């Protein structure tokens with residue numbers, strides 16, 4: 430297998446000392462994905478066509494992932510986590526924004542061309558449901574071998590040796606490589622999915638709810654395996670999960686997303702110990718032993734704002750926020766750093 434790509438460096442601007450800073454593994458700036466919804470040919474009363482309504486799935490997201498870093502992405506259903514993931518894996522084109530991977534612009538590569546881009550091998554996904562994500566007509570060996578054949582050009586003995594090596598890394602007995610998905614347990618299918626994802630020695634592994642479909646006991650085993658693999662192989666993780674306990678245990682940093690935007694980001698221990706955004710505080714309060722003592726759960730009243738053409742001049746959490754005030758309807762909060770590395774988008778953040 431080829432060695433991981435070297436870390437490119439960002440040169441200092443002209444006239445400044447020549448020290449170089451390593452570029453982060455991934456740097457996303459101002460990423461937006463708006464989906465046009467059908468306006469059904471509506472006409473305004475004066476005959477002009479109505480403007481197409483736009484669903485703001487991801488709406489101005491900045492995020493960086495460092496080398497070997499594990500970043501958690503949390504937020505309620507529909508807030509845009511998977512859409513953001515699809516922008517990063519370049520299966521979806523952003524409406525605007527920049528995405529740099531190892532210092533190189535990947536937003537400029539059209540989603541349909543990304544399969545041939547050199548970065549494709551280095552960004553891999555582990556999917557939520559191993560049953561859905563594995564081809565029922567492929568034996569485990571073929572599932573793991575496919576990206577090695579198509580993207581690394583391996584064949585014959587070299588291909589077999591690499592498949593065996595990866596199976597060993599995910600602790601999948603080689604005897605199971607001949608089996609089809611319906612002949613494997615949930616945990617074994619999860620190992621096949623992980624083996625396929627790490628086969629090309631990626632630098633970034635994106636895990637979208639990787640254990641949500643598994644029994645609790647199997648979940649723990651697979652999470653341990655993921656933590657070990659990260660250390661052994663030096664990968665970075667973007668870990669999408671509804672399970673805040675998992676994020677707290679596995680992630681160095683956490684990003685909290687609400688209706689297309691990051692509302693809080695910071696070191697996981699700090700965010701969990703002292704959430705500063707009212708939404709994060711409410712999320713954590715629902716987890717026994719995490720957000721506070723039993724009986725202190727913060728229940729959010731009111732309906733979420735629609736993601737279709739939301740008012741750009743008000744906070745999207747207003748209406749559900751226990752701390753909302755009139756000012757929050759006149760000015761949309763931007764992410765601001767309240768402590769080193771800990772940023773919050775709220776006009777009236779909670780005290781530390």
Ligand SMILES: Nc1ncnc2c1ncn2[C@@H]1O[C@H](COP(=O)(O)OP(=O)(O)OP(=O)(O)O)[C@@H](O)[C@H]1O
Pocket residue numbers: 464484485486504505506507508509510511512513736
């Ligand atoms: N292709 C599409 N066309 C129109 N709207 C879409 C499309 N894909 C996603 N959406 C909308 O974008 C928003 C974000 O969806 P997304 O799947 O990213 O949410 P999520 O945070 O991953 O949710 P979950 O936790 O349930 O997986 C939702 O309102 C969804 O309905």
Ligand code: SF4
Pocket residue numbers: 707708744745746747748750751752753754757762774775776777778
């Ligand atoms: S800006 Fe206002 S409504 Fe928005 S989260 Fe902060 S306090 Fe709540």
Ligand SMILES: [Mg+2]
Pocket residue numbers: 510511512
């Ligand atoms: Mg999703």
